[in-house]
Amino acid sequence: MPVLPPSWIRTPLRALRHCLSRPVADESGLAATVRQHFRAKAAARGYTLSAGQLRVIEHMATQAAQLESGQACSLYLYGAVGRGKSWLLDGFFQALPQADKRRLHFHDFFARLHQGMFDHRQQDDALACTLDELLDDCQVLCFDEFHVHDIGDAMLITRLFQALFARRVFLLVTSNYAPQGLLPNPLYHQRFEPVIRLINSQMQVLEVGGEQDFRSLPSAAGQQRFTQGHYLWPGSREQRQALQLPEPGDAPVLLEVGKRTLRARLSEQRTVGFDFVELCEQPTAVIDYLELARRFDHWIIDCLPNLEDCSIAAQQRFVNLVDVLYDQDKHLVLIGSLPLTASLGGSASDLARTRSRLGQLRQAGC
Numbered sequence: 001m002p003v004l005p006p007s008w009i010r011t012p013l014r015a016l017r018h019c020l021s022r023p024v025a026d027e028s029g030l031a032a033t034v035r036q037h038f039r040a041k042a043a044a045r046g047y048t049l050s051a052g053q054l055r056v057i058e059h060m061a062t063q064a065a066q067l068e069s070g071q072a073c074s075l076y077l078y079g080a081v082g083r084g085k086s087w088l089l090d091g092f093f094q095a096l097p098q099a100d101k102r103r104l105h106f107h108d109f110f111a112r113l114h115q116g117m118f119d120h121r122q123q124d125d126a127l128a129c130t131l132d133e134l135l136d137d138c139q140v141l142c143f144d145e146f147h148v149h150d151i152g153d154a155m156l157i158t159r160l161f162q163a164l165f166a167r168r169v170f171l172l173v174t175s176n177y178a179p180q181g182l183l184p185n186p187l188y189h190q191r192f193e194p195v196i197r198l199i200n201s202q203m204q205v206l207e208v209g210g211e212q213d214f215r216s217l218p219s220a221a222g223q224q225r226f227t228q229g230h231y232l233w234p235g236s237r238e239q240r241q242a243l244q245l246p247e248p249g250d251a252p253v254l255l256e257v258g259k260r261t262l263r264a265r266l267s268e269q270r271t272v273g274f275d276f277v278e279l280c281e282q283p284t285a286v287i288d289y290l291e292l293a294r295r296f297d298h299w300i301i302d303c304l305p306n307l308e309d310c311s312i313a314a315q316q317r318f319v320n321l322v323d324v325l326y327d328q329d330k331h332l333v334l335i336g337s338l339p340l341t342a343s344l345g346g347s348a349s350d351l352a353r354t355r356s357r358l359g360q361l362r363q364a365g366c
Helices: 006-010 013-021 029-045 051-067 085-095 106-119 126-135 151-166 189-202 237-242 276-280 286-295 312-327 351-358
Strands: 074-078 101-105 140-144 170-175 203-207 230-233 253-257 260-264 266-268 271-275 298-304 331-336 362-365
Touching (some): 029 051, 051 074, 085 140, 106 140, 106 151, 106 312, 189 203, 253 266, 253 286, 260 271, 260 276, 276 298, 276 312
Parallel strands (some): 298 331
Antiparallel strands (some): 253 260, 266 271
């Protein structure tokens, strides 16, 4: 497994800050572009970067300089929720001048991958045909929120990573999990060990640490449409009227989503409303949420129960739904009968990320 050299481990925080704040005249090339971009990005948001973030930025700068020669080492960033992993990924992606780059939420890419392999199922190598279609000449691929909980997906991910490394695509991946923590289910974890070894051998694994949850900073709320949304409880008529929420009709609205028909409470131009049970207690999937997110910018989800009383499958669908709405930056009004913290119990994987994201909503209760 690639490791940081001892000099990096011993590098004092002040030296790392000096790398990021050195005069522009001392810098040139892609490494300088990356450092300068993060310098401006942090200043604009009022961020004081953690030691972990500074180390990652310096490593990103080093790898950016190696991209043109094809010698760059792919990066795998992991750490607790709210530590700035997506912010780092977005900053690196924005700083690169290359046109042959893609930035995708892993949910989105994986849904497209499944669909493409189905479309090309008659071909000798459906995966290769699908990657040709999805990536074209892509040389830099950024995956946000990488995680694995299903053994079927795990087997496809193994093939996917092998194919991407064979194509010499530079990967930047973020995850809440260190590689060894992927697919934690003990029934299947051993079968996923080959891709864990592949990640450790082909990628530089870096932890993004620090005590600060950046999503909790006041400056974070003004940057996204998602964080302008609301959580209401118990969802009284007065609360709904205060936000000027549209009234649902007398009959449900039937929406065709792929090969599925969903019953919505309302559908008006770019606004849609659903009951929790329709989106999460039915056999919906990420690809359905992605399709709906392409059609609607403003979401109202009603009747959120205590997740602890729901099946694991329903909890996981809710996690996936919030992931999609957050990544696609949709405006959300979520309505439950209990305070938000009392509604988000449960044991589904990644609920910590969901709690962190929903915690950014403006909350109004009795």
